[in-house]
Each structure stands twice: as structure tokens, then as C-alpha cells.
Amino acid sequence: MTKISDYIIEFLLEKEINKVFGYIGGAIAHLYHSIDKYEDIEMINCIHEQGAGFASEGYSRVTGKSGVAIATSGPGATNLITPIGSCFFDSVPTLFITGQVNTYEYKYDKAVRQIGFQEADIVSIVKPITKYAVMINNVSEIRYELEKAYYISQNGRKGPVLIDIPMDIQRSETDISTLKSFINSDEHKELEKKVLDNKIKDVVNSLNNSKRIIVLIGGGVRLSNAQEELLKWLRMYKIPIVYSLMGKDAIGEEYEYNMGLIGSYGNRYGNLALANSDLILVLGSRLDTRQTGTNLETFAREAKIIQVDIDKNELGSKIRVDIEINSDVLEFINELKNQKLTIDTEKWLKTLAIYKNEFSSIVGINKNIKVPNLIISKISNYLTDEIVTVDVGQHQMWTAQSLNTKQSQQVLFSGGMGAMGFALPSAIGASIASEKKSNCYCW
Secondary structure: OEEEEHHHHHHHHOOOOOOEOOOOOHHHHHHHHHHHHHHOOOEEEEEOOOOOOOOHHHHHHOOOEEEEEEOOOOOHHHOOOHHHHHHHOOOOOOEEEEEEOOOHHOOOOOOOOOOOOOOOOOOHHHHOOOOOEEEOOOHHHHHHHHHHHHHHHOOOOOOOEEEEEEHHHHEEEEEEHHHOOOOOOOHHHHHHHOOOOOHHHHHHHHHHHHOEEEEEOOHHHHHHHOHHHHHHHHHOOOOEEEEHHHOOOOOOOOOOOOOEEEEOOOOOOHHHHHOOOOEEEOOOOOOOOOOOOOOOOOOOOOOOOEEOOOHHHHOOEEEEEEEEEEEOOOHHHHHHHOOOOOOOOHHHHHHHHHHHHHOOOOOOOOOOOOHHHHHHHHHHHHOOOOOOEEEHHHHHHHHHOOOOOOOEEEEEOOOOOOOOHHEEEEEEHHHHHOOOOOOEEEE
């Protein structure tokens, strides 16, 4: 017989997750006790649940594993909402575990506001900002739901999941081997089905006919671990790139044909490159209005757009797209590498070099030095493989514009949520997760 809280820790260790972030509370005490039993897992006690959530996000973004944050019921659970939203909008795989009052104290469908002390229906609250959220009502459900939640956090478009576990469930004991498993269930098999778009010939023809190609790098490139293979492909044909905020660290500024940040806060030379292209290959970016502007008819008017995204709902959802590819970015790049291409970018690159020389991110149109950008650029000279985490404000844009990242670096932004207070806890999580990085800087 295994105690349920012990089983949860054993499950995390099986997934090679050895750090848990959280803040103590009565409804989560059994999980804390179980963590203390196992030498191979460490509890990182934070001073607030929001910080624990952001730390688990930083841990996940460095390791690729599902970051884990735990919190007690009621206010502990609701304090996780902001980091849950951050992970949802930026597609970060995370597992949030909340304690809940005993099942015999929970109101369920009763027409009352609350029965148990610090009771709150956290599942209903966070469903719009999670990939999956569930409350465990019976011991028999725990194996299936834990396996399912973890799987969902890591597969398809990644993101946060939440499991709400009442105290009487946590302290119960059962024979786990007798419980139903999610793996190989009908639901699992259905989720495993992949429908791959077979439009690669159209993509090849478009690339070969392009004279002014640009690749727009989004956050999906790093989420699919495609950065190394993509860089090899780009170098093969000398293809220029631009990036969105979340694509900042996928291809380093060392790449000769990196034209920088685009959009409302983008570098002018990057926006000029995009505006004057005749083909935009969009990799893992949702093309939001900060990239395109609100007048969509003026966005890259002469360009054919190819959008590759693992989330089919994002394809062509915000702007006209000529070829939609529903695929993981790495799978797409690997397929593209097998194709015969006749791309000639020589003339186009000369034009882009003029843009970059004429419109520096450090020197304004009036030739005045932009001091914040200059400072950020100078800081870059002293960085090697450090992780940089950035809070939200104008300094985020200065960093996106002028931090000259190395290929070995990561830069962590709170993109979609834009949450102030993100940088320090995510830096803590990232630093704890990183065994090879000497330092982690936040500002």
C-alpha cells in the first residue's frame, strides 16, 4: 500500500523532476511531508505562492521538464493564478498541485458559497488559463489524472495543468498498481494521433521562387528544441531572420544575418527587412498585433506568408496566411532539410546590410545616442552563457532590442501575460535548474 502523497513524489522522480517550488499550508502538508522522505527531490520554499509559480516556470524553461509548484487551498491556490496565466500564454509546461479541503467538507453543487475553511473552486477559476484542470474526488482517480495532466502539459502546444487534491485523498493509502492508467487508454491513443500537413512541396516552390525571403522566429522554435537544426539550415542558404519577443534567444546575434526584433517596439532595420520581403516563413509565432500593427493591410504587403505552428487554432487566425502548416517546428525543419532548394539571397543580403548599417538600435533617427540601449549593448560584451531574466516595462523592450545574445544564452521574458514581478523568481528557478550556467542575471 502506498500513501497518495508519496505516490505523487515517486511519479515526479520517475519523470526526472527533482525540484518542487511552493509555500507551506495546512491543505498541502502531506505533500511536504512526503517530499521530506525522499532524498532525491528538494523542496524550494518560496515566500509567496506567486513567486513559487514563476520559479517553476523558470525551472521549466531551462530544463524543458514540467516545472512543479504546490500551494495550499483557497488563497494559496488563487495566488498561483498569475504564474499559471504566464505559463499558459507563453506555452510553458508546468504542473500546479493545490491542496483542497476534505471531500466531505467541499460544497460541490450545493447552493452555498463555502463549507470548508479556505475552500475555493480553483479548478473552475483556472480552467480558461490551463490546458487541463481537475479535482480528484476519489483515490481511484489519482493515477489516471496525474498521468494525464503530465502528458497534456508536455504534448502538443505545451502549457500549464492543475490538479486539486483534497486532504483526505492525499493521506489515503492504496495499491497503485490496481488503479487505472492513462497511458495506452483510449483517451491517450486519441491524443497521440497526429495529422501532419503534407504541404512541403508548396513551401519548397515558394522558397525557390523568392528573391527576398525572411524567416520570422517565434517562441515555438525553442519550445520545440529546433534552434540548432534551424541554425544549420539557415547557414546552409544564408537566409536572414527576424524575431518576435519570445523568439529573442532562439538564434543568437552572432548569426550574421540576424536582423533583430520586429513589431511595435522592434528595431527599425528589422521592420524594414520584414516590410520589404517577398516571402515570410513564420516559425512558431502567432503574429499578434504587436508584430503586425493594427492596420493589417499594410503588413508586408508584397510578401507571401507561410505560417508553421503546432497549434492549428493560431494558423491564419490574425492575418492572411498563404500556406498554413500545422506542425511542430523541429519536425518541419527536419523535413525541409531533406528538400532540394535553390535559394539565392546574395542581392537581398546586400540590401539588408544597408538597413542595418543605417538604422542602429543604439542611434536614433536624429543621430542621438539612445543611452539605455547602449548600456544594454555594453552589458552583452561581458556575458557568455548566462541566463538573463527580464521583468516587464520599458527595460524589457531595451533588452529585446539591444542585448546581443549568444547562441548558448537564454533570455526569459513574460510575454503574453506581461507580469511584473516575474524576473526575480523566474531567475531563481532558472538558476536552480541550470547546472552548467555560471550565473543567472535578472533586471
